[in-house]
Amino acid sequence: MTVEDAFSPLAQRVPLATTVNGRPVTLAVPARLTLADLLRDELHLTGTHLGCEHGVCGACTVLVDGRSVRSCLLFAVQVEGRSVVTVEGLQDHPTTGRIKCAMARHHGLQCGFCTPGMLVTATELIDRHPPEKPLDEACVRETMSGNICRCTGYQGIVRAVLEAAADPATGTTHEG
Amino acid sequence: MKPAPFAYLRARSVAEALEMLGASAHRDADAHTKVLAGGQSLLTLMNLRLARPDQLVDIGGLMELSRTFEDTDSVVLGALVRHRTLETDPKLGKRLPLVAAAAGQIGHVAIRNRGTLGGSLSHADPAAELPLAMLVHEAVIHVESATSGRRTIRAEDFVESIFTTTMQADELLTWVTVPSARPGQGWGFVEFAPRIGDYAQAGAACLVTVAPDGSVAAIRAGLLAAADRPLVVSEPGDEVSGIPTHETWERLAAHWTRNLEPLTDDPDHTRHLCRAALSQALADAYRRARTDQEEAA
The missing domain is CATH 3.30.43.10 (Uridine Diphospho-n-acetylenolpyruvylglucosamine Reductase, domain 2)
Known part of the structure; x- marks a missing residue:
């Protein structure tokens, strides 16, 4: 490698130490690698889907420090020292479990491409909603509007989120 | 991609x-x-x-710029304060309800969880919500440079044109001082977009100061997406006499949007949307100011 190559932006690999689904991850990544591509291509967490890759569709939504973000609109180097949770990391999360069961009951998915992003967005919505104020349909629709589904037309998704929010007791044991 | x-x-x-x-x-x-x-x-x-x-x-890791400070008559916001914080923080919402409403209209939750005040102002999109809110609030923007030191820029002087600010290449936006809402002041923010979270086609923000007798003491109003930058459209000479009615706001909105030349495919349509948004925002602001006065009485 020549000196010029070593300093070329293409060659620049940035050391990264972060946490993904509770596990520490240390590696060197190209600066331009998005978080979505880190998760899918380097860490093989392919539950995070890539639709539009410019922040419109919401399929790539993950949690960073407990907040939903578009992983296509974040460079991997920006999650240095942060905690990333993907849909795989929500496998045993009770809220996500309730949403998944409700989705099955209400036919909230068809091809399933948008589902991981929907689950992450809905999990944050329910977990962070003040308990004294029940979630209403308008709020669910507004929050879920950041996730595009091209199959089901949203009715089932909205019903599922409302049901999962309303009745924590239904739980993951209710198998429709 | x-x-x-x-x-x-x-x-x-x-x-x-x-x-x-x-x-x-x-x-x-x-x-x-x-x-x-x-x-x-x-x-x-x-x-x-x-x-x-x-x-x-x-600069995403500079936690010092995510802080906020509450002064007597103003709130100082760090450049890295996120839209979601402006939207949902109850203390900020009480001092800056117009800013909270504007921030809540930006994109979707996942965008607001990441997007920052300084980023939105520096990007200077004419359709953006926060540059308009800062303009209506008469905010002061603090910038710093390693060679020329610190200076402040009034929100009115901050945007030069579409996606262009008056900051120099070596300057960084660090803090924004926003005068907080005063007693008797009501706010209005109305925006039209093709769907929730999409870019605004037109929008209006205003602060209306109402005297105890219900008459209008002052109005500051502006529009987004109406030009190459956010615009102040209220003219201090246009006083409102007596108690305003629905027609008052319609008349003012028509008057203040008459000379707009929006850079859109259909300027007449955009002008119409601006007028409707402004009229609604003014009416909302007056109603909120009166409600606050009645609750305080």
Whole structure:
């Protein structure tokens, strides 16, 4: 490698130490690698889907420090020292479990491409909603509007989120 | 949908960020350096390769710029305060309800969780919500440079044109001082977009100050997406006499949008939307001011 190559932006690999689904991850990544591509291509967490890759569709939504973000609109180097949770990391999360069961009951998915992003967005919505104020349909629709589904037309998704929010007791044991 | 390669610099302090910006501006005037904050507009443009900066200075880790300070008559907001914080923080919402409403209209929750105040102002999109809110609030923007030090820019003087501010290449937006809502002041923010979270086609923000007898003491109103920058449209000479009615707001909105020349495919339609948004925002602001007065009485 020549000196010029070593300093070329293409060659620049940035050391990264972060946490993904509770596990520490240390590696060197190209600066331009998005978080979505880190998760899918380097860490093989392919539950995070890539639709539009410019922040419109919401399929790539993950949690960073407990907040939903578009992983296509974040460079991997920006999650240095942060905690990333993907849909795989929500496998045993009770809220996500309730949403998944409700989705099955209400036919909230068809091809399933948008589902991981929907689950992450809905999990944050329910977990962070003040308990004294029940979630209403308008709020669910507004929050879920950041996730595009091209199959089901949203009715089932909205019903599922409302049901999962309303009745924590239904739980993951209710198998429709 | 992958960004072009760039050199990446991570700043560990404001001083270091300023050094990085100063060094790159000094070394090569043609090299294009951008500041990376929340990245919610920048990464979109980079993924589409509409922006191809040579170098990014990442200030996302500068926690000092995520702080807010409450002064007697104003609130000082760090450049890295996120839209979601402006929208949902109850203390900020009480002092700056117009800003909270404006922030809540930006994109979607996942965008608002990342996007920052300084990023939105520096990006200077004419359709953006926060530049308009800062303009209506008569906010003061603080910028710093390693060589020329600190200076303040009034929100009115901050945007030069579409996506262009009056900041220099080596300057970093650090803080924004926003005069807080005063007693008797009501706020209005109305925006029209083709769907929730989409870019606004038109929008209006205003602060209406109402005297105890119900008459209007002062109005400051502005529009987004109506020109190459957010615009103040209220004219101090246009007083409202007596108790305003629905027609008062319709008349004022028509008057203040009469000379608009929006840069859109259908200027008449945009002008119509601006007028409707403004009329609604003025009525909302007056109603809120009166409700507050009645509750205080």
